[in-house]
Amino acid sequence: MLVLGIESSCDETGIALYDTEKGLLGHTLHSQIELHSFYGGVVPELASRDHIKYIIPLIDQLLKDSSITIDSIDSIAYTAGPGLSGALLVGCSLAEALAYALNVPSIPVHHLEGHLLAPMLEEDKPSFPFLALLVSGGHTQLIDVKEIGQYEILGDTLDDAAGEAFDKTAKLLGLGYPGGAALSELAEKGITEFELPRPLLNTHGLNFSFSGLKTAVLTLVKKQTKLTNTIKENIAFAFQESITDVLVKKSIKALKQTGYNKIVVSGGVGANKRLREKLRFHSKNENFKVYFPKLEFCTDNGAMIALAGALRAHLSSKNNYKFSVQPRWKLSEIESTF
Ligand code: KG4
Ligand code: ZN
Secondary structure: OEEEEEEOOOOEEEEEEEEOOOEEEEEEEEEOHHHHHOOOOOOHHHHHHHHHHHHHHHHHHHHHHOOOOHHHOOEEEEEEEOOOHHHHHHHHHHHHHHHHHHOOOEEEEEHHHHHHHHHHHOOOOOOOOEEEEEEOOOOEEEEEEEEOOEEEEEEEEOOOOHHHHHHHHHHHOOOOOOOHHHHHHHHOOOOOOOOOOOOOOOOOOOOEOOHHHHHHHHHHHHHOOOOOHHHHHHHHHHHHHHHHHHHHHHHHHHHHHHOOOEEEEEOHHHHOHHHHHHHHHHHHHHOOEEEOOOHHHOOOOOHHHHHHHHHHOOOOOOOOOOOOOOOOOOHHHHHHHO
16 A cells, blocks of 8 residues: 655645555655744744645655656545644645545544654564653653554653753754754763753653753853853753653653563654663663664654554544644544544
8 A cells, every 4th residue: 555644734844655565665855944943933824834835846756756656646644633723734635635636545643643653664663562752842751552543641741842841942052943953962062060950850750841941951041151152062961961861761660660671762852862872771771672763754754644644544434535633632532533
């Protein structure tokens, strides 16, 4: 089965072709980061307009590059939520219209399910069940992934998401938006000079809280008479050490709680080198295996949506070509919605 995947939930237009026999045939992406960076965050109306501008040319280009004709597509998977409603509607209406025109099924996909399953795009893929650490701009969750569509949230953030904390700290240090990757690069040059809190490290079960950490960075920044490059590097270093320590410690706790020996890390913050390094180090000592998607599949992309669509094609009963999206959609309610 050949699945066309369409991602348009936020500021990335992602398109991919996934074949259930051959795997990923190709993918392409247009990022709107430059468009929104001037405003310091995503402007929903601009995001929708940009998706409209790029979505069809990207599909055309991918089909051409993969030497595939549009009528060989067997089904169309698209992100139906959560995300920005206007942006989601662009992907949804195109996917539904195309599915109608080609007379093939459409498969609405939960964006976070896409992230969760992204490590399955790799050759060495995890098998169900496994633990997932989902760390993105909007989410920080530890999830018991029992089977496709069966997700139990074991831990969640009580306030800011990990990516949000990276972005807010990056902003305090004068890095652009979204600054997660830039902050991480800066941290690589830093050394131990400052100590920042590790919120909820030993309390609140598997839940997280990162807003206090951001406030601690703000206090530290205000205390400096001059924010030199070296100080910035050392603050970035301290921040990254704190946040990755908490993410790793809670992940190991969740592995012990579930009895699983496999953890999948996904979402934009999953691209963080230090997080990867620490998890790999502990996986050797504590005897578990850690799976990461390729860096390009950590952040939003069409490949994870095409894959999720392929894996849940047999579950999806929707074939009514209706334009309906779910801007707010809990992963635990995935089966009851469409
Ligand atoms: O998964 P994603 O592309 O979008 C959401 O669904 O949220 O994640 C984006 C988030 C942003 O907060 C970004 O700053 C963060 O992932 N991010 C990183 C890194 N690369 C992206 N955070 C830390 N280190 C990185 N290398
Ligand atoms: Zn995402």
